[in-house]
Amino acid sequence: MRPRAFLLGVALALAHAPLSFADAQQADKMPNIGVILTSPLTSPHYQAFLQGLHDLGYAEGKNIAVVAKSGEGDPSRFPHFARELVRLNVNVMVAAGDQGLRAAKEATGTIPIPIVAVACDPLDSLVVSIARPGGKATGLTCISSELAGKRLQLLKELLSPLTRVAILYNPDDRNKPWEYKQSQEAADKLKLTLRAYEARSSVEIDEAFTRIVDDHTQALIIFSDGLTTAHQKKLADLALAYRLPAMFGFREFTEMGGLVSYGASNTAMWRRAASYVDRILKGSDPGDLPIEQPTRFELVVNLKTAKALGLEIPPNVLARADDVIE
Numbered sequence: 001m002r003p004r005a006f007l008l009g010v011a012l013a014l015a016h017a018p019l020s021f022a023d024a025q026q027a028d029k030m031p032n033i034g035v036i037l038t039s040p041l042t043s044p045h046y047q048a049f050l051q052g053l054h055d056l057g058y059a060e061g062k063n064i065a066v067v068a069k070s071g072e073g074d075p076s077r078f079p080h081f082a083r084e085l086v087r088l089n090v091n092v093m094v095a096a097g098d099q100g101l102r103a104a105k106e107a108t109g110t111i112p113i114p115i116v117a118v119a120c121d122p123l124d125s126l127v128v129s130i131a132r133p134g135g136k137a138t139g140l141t142c143i144s145s146e147l148a149g150k151r152l153q154l155l156k157e158l159l160s161p162l163t164r165v166a167i168l169y170n171p172d173d174r175n176k177p178w179e180y181k182q183s184q185e186a187a188d189k190l191k192l193t194l195r196a197y198e199a200r201s202s203v204e205i206d207e208a209f210t211r212i213v214d215d216h217t218q219a220l221i222i223f224s225d226g227l228t229t230a231h232q233k234k235l236a237d238l239a240l241a242y243r244l245p246a247m248f249g250f251r252e253f254t255e256m257g258g259l260v261s262y263g264a265s266n267t268a269m270w271r272r273a274a275s276y277v278d279r280i281l282k283g284s285d286p287g288d289l290p291i292e293q294p295t296r297f298e299l300v301v302n303l304k305t306a307k308a309l310g311l312e313i314p315p316n317v318l319a320r321a322d323d324v325i326e
Contacts, residue, residue, distance in 0.1 A: 031281050034085035034111075035068040036104065037096040038075055038226035044252070045270040046070075049094070049116075052274025073202060073230035075099040075172065082107035092277050097226045098173045101137060108136070112286040114276035115139030117224075117269050130291045138289040139276055142264040144224050144249050145179035147297065149186030151247055151262055154299070155219050156190055157317055158260065159245055162219060166212045167196045168205075168235075169223035176223055183221070202231060209238045217244065224249035224263070232256050236305075243309055254300040254325060259309065264294035298322045 033053075039045050046068065050060070058064040067088060069081035075097070082103040085093050092112050095104040104113045113136050127133035130141075156162045167183060169176040180196055187194045195215065197208040205228075212220060222228050222235055229250065236258035239246035248254070249263035272292065280286055299317075302325040306313050318324060 030063065030065050031092070032065045032067065032088065032090045033277060034088065034090035034093040035066060036071075036078055036081045036085070036094070036100045037068070037116075038071040038073055038230040039096075040072060041068055041070050044267050045096075045116075048267045048271040049273055052271040053277065056274055056278045058274075058278075071226065071230070073227060075170075075226035076200075078103035078226075079106065086111065092280050094273055094277065095139075097229075098175045099226050102174070105137060111136065112280045113137040113139070114273050114280065114286070115141075115291075116273045117142045117229075117264075117266055127291065128287075130293065132288065133291055134287040136286050138286040138291055140269045140272055140292045140294075142224070142249065142266070142269065143293055144263060145175065145182045147249070147263060148179055148183040149189075151221055151249075152183060152186045152190055152192060154260065154262060154317065155221065155245070155247055156192065157314060158311070159219055162192065164193050164195070164216070164218045166215070166217040166220045167194055167223065168199060168208055168212070168220060168228070169196065170200055170225045170227045171198045172200055172227075173223075173225040176225065179223055200227070202234065205231060205234065205238070209242060209244075213242045213244065220244050220246040222246060222248045222253075229266070232258070240305060240308060245309055245311065251298050251300040251323065254302045254305075254323075257302065257305055259302055259305045259311075261300045262297060264297055269294070300325065 037046060060066050067085065067090060071077040078099050086107050090111060092114060093104050094114050094116065095101045096116050101115045115137060116139055127137055155165060167180060184194055197212055199205045199208045220239060228235060232253040233256045236253055236256045240257055245259050248258055248261045250266045251261050254261040276289065279289060299321045300323045301313055301318065301321045304326060
């Protein structure tokens with residue numbers, strides 16, 4: 001190589017070196033968001049979260065990085081995910097439900113944790129209060145336990161006469177015993193007999209349905225958590241196969257063939273979670289951000305499923321429905 005050509009090449013390389021170094025620095029400074037959920041990454045919930053970030057001006061790979069971990073219906077993987085995200089030194093760790101929150105808090109005491117769809121007001125050891133949670137956790141609750149009485153009342157209106165109702169829940173979610181207590185108190189007032197059935201996995205869901213049918217149960221309420229939310233389609237199919245009228249907390253269950261759902265919008269909560277990430281990245285202390293409770297609840301009825309079950313939905317229930325699937 002001629003000396004002049006060599007020197008020109010060196011000069012050009014040096015001219016570009018500061019730009020490459022700046023790019024590397026910019027990449028290092030890009031906020032890194034960790035997400036723990038049970039549903040697939042293609043689920044409407046996760047996509048709503050990404051859309052929420054986009055609406056706030058974030059573009060993945062440009063001014064934000066997202067590392068999402070899905071348990072694919074198995075919340076027992078959450079502790080491993082949380083420890084992995086801590087090792088990756090994420091700036092914020094978004095956690096789904098009670099199991100996600102507990103796994104995140106056990107893994108870190110320093111990383112902010114926006115929570116999504118914790119089933120009841122998390123006022124135990126997880127946060128100090130709704131208005132001022134303290135510590136590193138804040139986010140959104142779906143207050144499912146407070147809706148227990150309403151769900152039972154709706155079932156009684158749908159299935160008169162109704163005397164025996166099964167409750168299917170995941171005992172690994174520590175909020176569920178409280179939700180069952182709320183349901184039992186409501187059942188006593190409505191003169192209904194409740195019986196609880198546990199399921200910690202997809203296999204145990206199958207086993208629980210067999211017991212529920214063998215016990216000649218008239219109707220079923222499924223408590224929402226990471227496991228049951230991830231298996232809504234399976235639960236809807238089983239309920240229809242066993243000709244068992246079933247209620248869930250999120251509308252996706254009814255859209256997938258379940259009879260009825262009543263509760264907050266899970267997709268809306270995930271979209272809203274992006275605003276918590278945004279505020280935390282801009283310097284807000286998560287302990288000062290109030291935990292948000294839903295103000296609107298959706299009653300969704302699937303008429304096609306009702307017809308398959310041989311049920312006629314009372315006009316007063318249909319009149320109150322926010323959506324009717326035909």
